[in-house]
Amino acid sequence: MENKKQKNYQNVLSFIPTGEYYYKKGLxxxxxxxxxxxxxxxQRATELSPESAVxxxxxxxxxxxxxxxEQAMEALRTAHELDPLQAETLFFLAEVHAHMGMFxxxxxxxxxxxxxxxxxxxVAEALEIIDFAEQEDWQLFDDEGEAQDSEDFYQxxxxxxLMEQGDFAKAVTLLENLIEEKxxxxxxxxxxxxxxxxxxxxxxxxALLHDVLRRNTGNLHALCNLAVFHYYEKNEExxxxxALLKKIQPYVFEHRYKLGATFALVGKYKEAYRWLRSLQKxxxxxxxxxxxxxxxxxxxxxxxxxxxxxxxQLTKMDPGKDGYEPWYEHEKMPHEDALEHNRxxxxxxxxxxxxxxxLFGLFLLGKSSHKQEIISHPKWLKAEQPTVLETYLLGYxxxxxxxxxxxxxxxxxxxxxxxxxxxxxxxxxxxxxxxAFQMWFMLVERAFDRGYEFKNPRALAAAVDYxxxxxxxxxxxxxxxxxxxxxxxxxxxxxxxxxxxxLPIFES
Numbered sequence: 001m002e003n004k005k006q007k008n009y010q011n012v013l014s015f016i017p018t019g020e021y022y023y024k025k026g027l028x029x030x031x032x033x034x035x036x037x038x039x040x041x042x043q044r045a046t047e048l049s050p051e052s053a054v055x056x057x058x059x060x061x062x063x064x065x066x067x068x069x070e071q072a073m074e075a076l077r078t079a080h081e082l083d084p085l086q087a088e089t090l091f092f093l094a095e096v097h098a099h100m101g102m103f104x105x106x107x108x109x110x111x112x113x114x115x116x117x118x119x120x121x122x123v124a125e126a127l128e129i130i131d132f133a134e135q136e137d138w139q140l141f142d143d144e145g146e147a148q149d150s151e152d153f154y155q156x157x158x159x160x161x162l163m164e165q166g167d168f169a170k171a172v173t174l175l176e177n178l179i180e181e182k183x184x185x186x187x188x189x190x191x192x193x194x195x196x197x198x199x200x201x202x203x204x205x206x207a208l209l210h211d212v213l214r215r216n217t218g219n220l221h222a223l224c225n226l227a228v229f230h231y232y233e234k235n236e237e238x239x240x241x242x243a244l245l246k247k248i249q250p251y252v253f254e255h256r257y258k259l260g261a262t263f264a265l266v267g268k269y270k271e272a273y274r275w276l277r278s279l280q281k282x283x284x285x286x287x288x289x290x291x292x293x294x295x296x297x298x299x300x301x302x303x304x305x306x307x308x309x310x311x312x313q314l315t316k317m318d319p320g321k322d323g324y325e326p327w328y329e330h331e332k333m334p335h336e337d338a339l340e341h342n343r344x345x346x347x348x349x350x351x352x353x354x355x356x357x358x359l360f361g362l363f364l365l366g367k368s369s370h371k372q373e374i375i376s377h378p379k380w381l382k383a384e385q386p387t388v389l390e391t392y393l394l395g396y397x398x399x400x401x402x403x404x405x406x407x408x409x410x411x412x413x414x415x416x417x418x419x420x421x422x423x424x425x426x427x428x429x430x431x432x433x434x435x436a437f438q439m440w441f442m443l444v445e446r447a448f449d450r451g452y453e454f455k456n457p458r459a460l461a462a463a464v465d466y467x468x469x470x471x472x473x474x475x476x477x478x479x480x481x482x483x484x485x486x487x488x489x490x491x492x493x494x495x496x497x498x499x500x501x502x503l504p505i506f507e508s
Contacts, residue, residue, distance in 0.1 A: 019049025023058065030062060038062045046075075053083035060092055069099045070157045077154070087113055091122040094129050102153055103132070152178065156188050163191070168199045186212055190221045197229055205229060220248065220255050224262040231266040238266070246271060253284055264293040267343055272297035277306065288318040299326040326369055338428035340367040346374070356442040359393050363419060363441070364429060366397030389448050407453075414454035415444050421461035421485070436468045446502040456495065459487045463495040 026041035042059040049055050056079035063072035073096045079089045094109035110126040117123070155178050162171040175192040179185055189212045196205035206229055212222040223245055230238035245263070250256050260275030276294040279286070286294070291314035299307035304327070311325050339345050346368055349361025365371055386394070392412045395402070404410040422440065426433055443464070447454070454460060462485035470476045482492040 019045040019047075019052060019055060021045075022048065023052075023055050026058065026062070030058070030065075033065075035062055035065050039066060051082060053079040053086050053089065056082065057086065057089045057092060060089075060096070064092070064096055064099065069096055070161060072096050073100065073154060073157075085116075087116045087120055088122075090116060091120070091126055094126060098129050098132070100153075100157075152182055152185060152188070156185075156191060159188075159191055159195070163195055163198065168195050171195045172199070184215075186216050186219055187221070190219075190225055193222070193225055197225075202229065202233065220250065221258060223248075224258050227262055228265060242266070242268065253279060253282075257284075257286070257290060260297065261289070261293045264297045269297045269300040273301045273303060277303075280310075288314055291317070296326045338367075339431065339434055340364040340429055341369050343368075343370045343374075346370060350374070355387065355390065356445045357438070358390060359441040359445060360434075360437050362390065362393035362397050363437070365394075366399075367423070367429075371397070389445065411448065411452065411454050414457050415448065415460075418454065418457035418460040418464075419444075421458055422464060425465075436464055439468055440464045442504070443499050443502045446504075447499075450502075452498075452502070456487075456491070458485055459491050459495040460499070461485060462487050462492050463499050466492060466496060467499065 022041045022045035026038045026045060029035075029038035029041060039059075039062050042055065042062055045052075045055045046059050056075050060072045060075035060079060063069075063075055073093075076089055076093050076096055079086065080093060083089070090109050090113040094106045094113060097103070097106035097109060107130050110129040113120065113126045114123055114130075120126075155174060159171040159174045159178070162168070162174070172192065172195045175188050175195060178188045179192060182188070189208060193205045193208040193212075196202070196208065206226065209222045209226045209229075212219050213226075216222070223241060227238060227241040227245060229235075230241060242263075245259060248259065250259060256275045256279050260272045260279070263269070263272035263275065272293065276290065276297055279290070280294065284290070291310045295307045295310040295314060298304070298310060307326065346361060346364055349357050349364060352358050352361065365374060368374070388408070389412070392402070392409070396412075396416055402409045402413055404413055419437075419440065422436060423429070429437060462481055465485070466476065466478060466481040469481070478489045478492050478496075482489045485492075
């Protein structure tokens with residue numbers, strides 16, 4: 001039967017969205033205060049119409065609404081370069097500079113706007129920016145007391161963002177050029193020291209900080225960064241720097257924040273809580289990192305309610321932090337004396353010269369209340385050449401999934417199942433119980449490298465338990481251990497014999 005719905009392909013029109021199309025959709029979402037949607041559409045509009053100053057300006061406005069001030073500044077600078085006479089862009093450049101604390105440039109852009117359009121839509125707001133910037137001379141300086149230059153600070157923030165993205169090489173080049181042009185730009189020196197440290201140039205990093213302190217005595221950021229470097233390297237000089245930092249009584253909010261975050265990072269929680277809590281009480285509107293450190297400092301110094309309130313604020317700003325609360329693992333396993341919650345012990349294992357000890361540390365990391373704190377810093381988990389097994393264990397600690405159809409991953413998962421059985425014995429790792437895990441990971445290291453399949457995880461856990469306990473107590477029997485783990489004595493014997501061959505004393 002003939003289909004009466006005839007298709008007329010001549011009437012089909014192709015639809016190719018333009019920058020203007022996405023721009024209009026973005027404006028509609030902006031009017032409804034649907035900022036993520038507006039961001040998506042306007043970002044697409046800038047890609048399709050990269051020469052439109054109007055589109056770049058609106059994109060900058062959305063970024064400011066989303067508190068993405070550095071990116072907003074880039075968008076607005078692009079708009080201004082495309083059309084220097086667009087007055088609206090001048091006002092929003094003034095606003096974004098004010099948000100970032102660059103009051104000198106904020107004032108200059110606001111004045112240009114009022115001179116350009118004396119009766120403009122934003123004149124009242126521009127005059128407020130001018131008035132605020134001129135109230136106090138100190139407001140025309142950054143948190144290290146340096147006179148502001150918009151271009152210099154823009155480049156520094158760009159370098160900081162590159163470091164956050166892991167592109168340290170570009171950040172180093174940018175900062176080296178910046179301090180060559182402006183030798184007294186201490187903020188750029190401090191960020192360059194951090195970049196050097198992250199790429200492994202620790203001596204260069206420390207030398208740069210010492211140079212800053214020689215030329216700018218008492219520079220708080222340099223002292224704090226030096227403390228962090230000494231902490232990661234376990235240097236004795238750390239205590240001297242911390243003793244000096246404890247004597248400092250800063251008034252500027254940014255200095256209190258830096259000091260508090262530094263104390264928290266090196267585990268001096270009481271000192272960290274003092275400074276971070278003082279900021280909160282004075283109405284400091286912190287970023288996610290501020291609430292992260294405040295929560296950790298509060299929790300580990302006995303102020304649990306403050307810690308929970310700070311974490312609640314953090315998750316409003318960054319929902320992805322759910323599950324990384326400093327008390328999360330404690331609630332699951334409330335033993336405060338567990339080695340997995342001893343940060344110094346854990347870091348020592350992660351940084352150990354022997355791979356089996358690092359494997360043990362990675363397993364503990366997955367159980368630790370310090371997990372998020374440790375994985376947030378590249379220095380603690382940066383092995384020179386991590387082996388496949390170390391990579392697997394890090395993934396396991398972070399909750400990554402594995403494919404058990406791959407023989408190697410299947411063997412690894414069985415080894416981890418045996419480890420979890422051992423861990424379930426006390427639901428924690430104590431000093432006494434740590435010897436079993438140290439032996440087990442030494443065996444795992446050698447057995448995995450030789451292709452051992454780790455069949456029967458329960459029998460393997462029983463075998464390790466028997467090998468450790470029988471070496472200390474001759475009254476321990478295979479029958480008793482086998483019954484405890486739910487395997488036969490014969491099976492236990494079989495797996496003890498298999499594991500013995502991976503002990504160092506049996507290697508040829």
